[in-house]
Each structure stands twice: as C-alpha cells, then as structure tokens.
Amino acid sequence: MWKRVLLASDLSPASEAATRTAVDLVRTIGAQLHVVHVLEPPFEAPQWFVPLESWERGMYEGVAKRAEEAARAGLREALARGGATADIHVRRGIAADTIVSTAADLHADVLVLGTHGRTGLPHALLGSIAERVARTCPCPVLIVRGERPEKK
16 A cells, blocks of 8 residues: 655646645545655756856855745645645756656655646647656656646
C-alpha cells in the first residue's frame, strides 16, 4: 500500500486540481503527503556564463530566498484550502529532473502532478514536464489534467 505521496506543484490552476486529488488520495489511504515546488533558473546564478561578483551572487541568492518564501506560503495556502498539511520541499533546478530526483530521495510511493494540457505549437515549444516526469520517475505517476470539479 502507498504510504508516501508526493505532490508536485507549480501553484497554477492545473496544480490546484492535482492538489485536490492528492489530498483526497492521502485521506482515503491514510498516507503521508509531501509537496515539492521547483524554482527554475534564473534562480541559479549563471556562473557558467560569466563569473559573478560577490554582490551579484548575493542578489541572485536574495531573489531566490524571496521566491522560496513565496512558494512555501502559496503551498501552505493551497493545502489549507483543502484542509491538509504536508511536508513542503522547495528545490532549485530544472522542473522535470528535480521532481524525479525528489521522488527518489523521498522514496515516494506515488507522484501526483497536474498538466496544463498544452497541444500543438505551445506543446512543441514548451514540452510537457508531466510527460518527462512520467517517463523517468521511479514510482507510479498520477497526472491530473486541468480543473477538476469539486466533490459534493
């Protein structure tokens, strides 16, 4: 039986639907909920591009810290709307890779994430994080599409 559920959230409407699904799932099966939010570059200082001065590194770090705090607050608020709590993990990196590595690090039994449902040119240009995660994740992946009606 699943004991550890990982929810990947980018705080978008698609993530709201995934959050509701994950909260329902952990309530039904009595599992522990973890949530991961990934801060993608430019929050990582581009040292490979140009060596940074110390004040520039400090600027990047300050921006990243504020983004982390905002993400944590947004995740707590989203969970509170569902009447849930979770262990919150805010990580930096490329979204798909970081979600997969977090699932492995936490030994998640299942990963829940939303998809924006892009098609055509936007999908070709932006790709699908959900697709990349599903192909490489070490645990089963539950992909929730867009808005999900509230349970009555």
